[in-house]
Amino acid sequence: MKYKSQKVAYWFFALSMLLLILQITYGFIMGFARIGFDNLHDFIPFNTARAVHTNLLVVWLLSGFMGAAYYIIPEEAQKELVSVKLAYVQLISLAIVGVIAIVGYHFNYWEGRKFLEIPRPLDYLVVVNVLLFLGLILTTLFKGKRQTTTALVLSMGLLFAALLYLPGMLPFDSQVTDSFFRWWVVHLWVEGVWELIMGGILSFLLIKLTGVDREVIEKWLYVIVGLTFLSGVLGTGHHYYYIGVNKIWLVVGGIFSALEPLAFLAMALFAVNMYRKGEKKHPNKLALYWTLGSAIVSFVGAGLLGFAHTLPQTNLYTHGTLVTAMHGHLAFWGAYAMIVLAIISYSLPNMTGRKLYESTRGRAAFWLANIGMIGMTVAFGVAGVAQVYLERKFGMDFMKVQKEISIHFVVLVLCATMFTTGIVLYIIDFYKHGKPTDEALQINE
16 A cells, blocks of 8 residues: 655655765765875865764764655555645755754854764754654554554654754753763664664565565564663663763673674564565565665674674773774664665655666665675774774874874775765666656555
């Protein structure tokens, strides 16, 4: 059953693709600076490029999550979105806030708090925007004919993500207290409630792509939710020790961070097991590649690399080094970026009527992007280990170390070029599908 209101998802996906390209562009600006080509820094300082790069990551992923919700919720609830006009208002306001924030960073209009640089007046606009989004989604869900576990987990993740944004808006005079609550946003988003969003989208895609019974798939969601909350909440403690909080948090954070791979392992086993059980041979192989790839790569990037990096004995040396970038890039790519690309790959043919399931360009996009990202991860890892030994074991000056490891950024830029080629091919496929049509989105009575 398809709903005409689902076409609003397309425009959120289109916004996310635009923001993704911008995010990659600023990543290249930083990469070239690391190997000596930093002429652009006269116009775009490194700290500005970094803030834009990390903030665009959050905004393009949120745009993708919102698009996924606007596509999934009507189908799961078996009801048209309560107000398509308000959904477009929310899209436009989100884009305006993003543009003001990014332009503002270039003129030092920001708070200067790492990962939460957005100025306070824009924070309030973000809250209004997200409240409008949640109002549309939750009203549609609870007025619908059914409330499935998949839809409820997805909605719960989006609701908690909104609530956990609020601690980052509280004003504090103490740097320690400010950082304490800042991690509630930064850590509990990416290693907590965003996992629920990923789980909800993953469940929806597996139901559609494998044909396995909904009850079987949704039982796994309860396991994932439980593991996510158990490990994610107390795992936040591995950040606290470094801002002056009691030493016990290093132990608590380390122990529960070690449990975080279990949630991602459950997701990986869940996805592969459902695929093997599936009797339905869905023609959309590209969506299946991205779906299974997301579950597997997230286990490696967020699970295994996160575990190796956050153990207290290791984290004392690796915290804040390029080892963090190694873990962060593959974790975000596998857990969140790939699942957004998966729902886009699944929904586009349904919204546009163009069944571009199997294309050489689509397969090349998948493999080039993934091989490029793995190459970037290895480059970050080797540079990070070298940094740890030279800087924190042998006491070399920070800037001298950066020169010593600059060769690894040459490899990084080459791998990033391969990754970007894959993303460009994906976006070409996105626009080849064309725009949604009412004929493709018909209610089948």
